[in-house]
Amino acid sequence: MNCSTITPTIVIHGGAWAIPESLLEASCVGVQNAARAGYQILVGEGGSALDAVQAAVRVLEDDPALDAGTGSVLNVAGDVEMDAIIMEGQHLKAGAVAGVKNIRNPINLARMVMDKTDHVMLVGEGANLFASKMGISQVPKEELVTQENIKAWEHYQNFKLTVEDLSSNGADNNNTYGHDTVGAVAVDIHGNVACATSTGGITAKMVGRVGDSPIIGCGAYCDNAVGAVSTTGHGESIMKVTLARDVLYNMQQGMSSQAAAEKSLDYMTERLAGAGGVVVVSNHGDIGYHFTTERMAWASAKDGILNYGINPKETLTGKLLTEAS
Amino acid sequence: MNCSTITPTIVIHGGAWAIPESLLEASCVGVQNAARAGYQILVGEGGSALDAVQAAVRVLEDDPALDAGTGSVLNVAGDVEMDAIIMEGQHLKAGAVAGVKNIRNPINLARMVMDKTDHVMLVGEGANLFASKMGISQVPKEELVTQENIKAWEHYQNFKLTVEDLSSNGADNNNTYGHDTVGAVAVDIHGNVACATSTGGITAKMVGRVGDSPIIGCGAYCDNAVGAVSTTGHGESIMKVTLARDVLYNMQQGMSSQAAAEKSLDYMTERLAGAGGVVVVSNHGDIGYHFTTERMAWASAKDGILNYGINPKETLTGKLLTEAS
Numbered sequence: 001m002n003c004s005t006i007t008p009t010i011v012i013h014g015g016a017w018a019i020p021e022s023l024l025e026a027s028c029v030g031v032q033n034a035a036r037a038g039y040q041i042l043v044g045e046g047g048s049a050l051d052a053v054q055a056a057v058r059v060l061e062d063d064p065a066l067d068a069g070t071g072s073v074l075n076v077a078g079d080v081e082m083d084a085i086i087m088e089g090q091h092l093k094a095g096a097v098a099g100v101k102n103i104r105n106p107i108n109l110a111r112m113v114m115d116k117t118d119h120v121m122l123v124g125e126g127a128n129l130f131a132s133k134m135g136i137s138q139v140p141k142e143e144l145v146t147q148e149n150i151k152a153w154e155h156y157q158n159f160k161l162t163v164e165d166l167s168s169n170g171a172d173n174n175n176t177y178g179h180d181t182v183g184a185v186a187v188d189i190h191g192n193v194a195c196a197t198s199t200g201g202i203t204a205k206m207v208g209r210v211g212d213s214p215i216i217g218c219g220a221y222c223d224n225a226v227g228a229v230s231t232t233g234h235g236e237s238i239m240k241v242t243l244a245r246d247v248l249y250n251m252q253q254g255m256s257s258q259a260a261a262e263k264s265l266d267y268m269t270e271r272l273a274g275a276g277g278v279v280v281v282s283n284h285g286d287i288g289y290h291f292t293t294e295r296m297a298w299a300s301a302k303d304g305i306l307n308y309g310i311n312p313k314e315t316l317t318g319k320l321l322t323e324a325s
Numbered sequence: 326m327n328c329s330t331i332t333p334t335i336v337i338h339g340g341a342w343a344i345p346e347s348l349l350e351a352s353c354v355g356v357q358n359a360a361r362a363g364y365q366i367l368v369g370e371g372g373s374a375l376d377a378v379q380a381a382v383r384v385l386e387d388d389p390a391l392d393a394g395t396g397s398v399l400n401v402a403g404d405v406e407m408d409a410i411i412m413e414g415q416h417l418k419a420g421a422v423a424g425v426k427n428i429r430n431p432i433n434l435a436r437m438v439m440d441k442t443d444h445v446m447l448v449g450e451g452a453n454l455f456a457s458k459m460g461i462s463q464v465p466k467e468e469l470v471t472q473e474n475i476k477a478w479e480h481y482q483n484f485k486l487t488v489e490d491l492s493s494n495g496a497d498n499n500n501t502y503g504h505d506t507v508g509a510v511a512v513d514i515h516g517n518v519a520c521a522t523s524t525g526g527i528t529a530k531m532v533g534r535v536g537d538s539p540i541i542g543c544g545a546y547c548d549n550a551v552g553a554v555s556t557t558g559h560g561e562s563i564m565k566v567t568l569a570r571d572v573l574y575n576m577q578q579g580m581s582s583q584a585a586a587e588k589s590l591d592y593m594t595e596r597l598a599g600a601g602g603v604v605v606v607s608n609h610g611d612i613g614y615h616f617t618t619e620r621m622a623w624a625s626a627k628d629g630i631l632n633y634g635i636n637p638k639e640t641l642t643g644k645l646l647t648e649a650s
Contacts, residue, residue: 081451119530119534120536120560121564122531122532123423123448123535124424124449125532126531130533206444206455207450208449208450208455210447210448217542217570221567236443239445239446240419240445242567271417272416
């Protein structure tokens with residue numbers, strides 16, 4: 001697909017979970033900021049979907065209210081291990097990192113795996129070794145962690161909760177210690193699609209635990225023949241149904257982005273009682289978003305209009321241009 | 326599905342690549358041994374597909390002629406980092422490890438991730454930490470490595486080949502330094518399906534590189550509603566098309582195991598010029614296997630008959646019972 005009739009479109013999520021009242025405002029601001037950053041690249045600069053989703057996710061990673069990059073939650077050992085993936089739909093090229101420590105923007109490292117290696121995924125110490133070779137500076141863990149995330153970890157330590165208790169999965173959707181993942185999908189003027197997802201994971205996860213986010217077909221997938229998907233929610237459930245790939249298969253069967261998003265999440269509920277959310281864009285700019293958790297912060301930018309929301313069936317309109325732009 | 330009319334079936338692969346003449350005999354013996362071990366559990370003991378694929382892959386891991394467990398290839402730093410996944414189709418439960426070192430049977434550790442944690446995947450040091458907690462003894466790297474694999478690594482060092490040169494992907498199917506992955510799929514008398522895949526990866530891979538093998542939907546996937554798949558070949562290509570999941574989607578559209586295997590591998594060739602192989606079993610015991618590399622060692626056991634092969638369009642018949650059994 002290579003025609004100029006495609007309307008550049010970007011859709012963002014800031015995680016699907018039981019977002020507490022105290023984080024509603026910050027979450028909505030965060031996803032709108034990311035939508036603006038990505039849309040500026042797509043429209044203002046006529047840039048690629050790939051660059052747009054990377055820029056958007058970088059904004060989300062830098063936002064301490066969201067669980068990715070700065071703002072990542074702590075694993076059971078009190079450490080920060082982060083995961084990210086980026087993918088483009090023309091040649092299906094992808095880059096991912098998992099269990100990486102002490103870097104500010106895992107999405108940038110994932111892009112380097114895609115652009116500068118023969119591989120798709122690097123994990124653990126190997127990912128950090130590659131970051132050093134690429135000249136990415138290390139940051140102390142303390143710079144990535146918020147007071148709120150330390151409190152969530154202490155809560156876990158004090159009450160010996162299990163990871164299942166802490167996740168916003170299934171019955172316990174009111175738990176507010178889950179946190180979860182950020183992501184973006186986009187289509188550019190050339191009809192190229194891209195997706196990106198980044199996360200600090202879930203509080204008190206085991207050392208070395210990798211969820212859906214950096215897993216191709218689970219946390220993200222895209223294909224110029226169909227569209228792009230980024231997912232969020234209970235990572236282990238998302239992996240078991242390869243959620244991102246499943247949404248695109250539904251679209252390949254003729255469904256709209258929205259219908260496909262709803263069908264795949266309903267299937268995850270029926271089969272596994274797993275809750276989550278997705279954002280979707282088709283190769284011609286058809287937007288979809290849906291969540292089966294209590295809340296999901298999302299934002300979209302298309303045709304000069306920025307929409308966003310955080311509660312079910314809620315669509316608000318924001319300003320596409322900030323004072324500064 | 327829970328009826329007694331299902332014919333217990335297991336299908337094995339020992340890797341799809343340009344297997345040299347010197348390894349033909351050992352590869353064929355290896356996959357037959359694994360098929361016997363798994364089939365014995367399915368029929369002799371009326372056991373589960375899950376136990377059968379784990380036992381079969383353990384036999385393959387212990388075979389030094391095959392690139393998994395003992396016999397794993399060396400990464401660019403001369404180290405052994407192994408990956409494995411196991412999955413069952415009733416509840417879609419799965420366990421995977423990646424970048425794990427110094428253990429003899431990664432598939433056993435993957436099973437423990439599935440059975441004894443809330444997670445699906447553990448990587449790097451965290452995977453080894455979990456192995457220690459489970460009481461799995463560490464083995465020195467030297468016990469996992471063969472002289473042939475050391476020579477392949479030295480060849481890389483001497484000639485400064487790239488990983489692409491070393492893989493049996495695309496144009497260079499005659500290269501014999503690729504090595505590749507083992508796997509098994511099975512259906513038991515209860516109609517439960519399972520799959521397992523294990524690998525040492527590719528010679529001279531970057532430290533921390535994870536290919537398709539431990540990635541759910543790529544190296545393996547199964548669902549009682551359809552069947553089970555294990556894949557092998559150029560890992561990065563397999564990831565980009567989520568090969569295992571793709572085969573099952575084709576079966577969901579009505580294709581036989583064989584037609585689905587061929588369609589998905591043809592798509593990987595057309596889209597990415599990527600070569601590989603798959604073994605498949607449907608939930609009623611319909612067998613499929615196919616490869617687009619020069620060779621793939623495979624074996625199947627069903628209805629008391631053991632078949633195997635290693636060259637295209639070759640089906641030989643082996644002995645299901647060894648002298649000892």
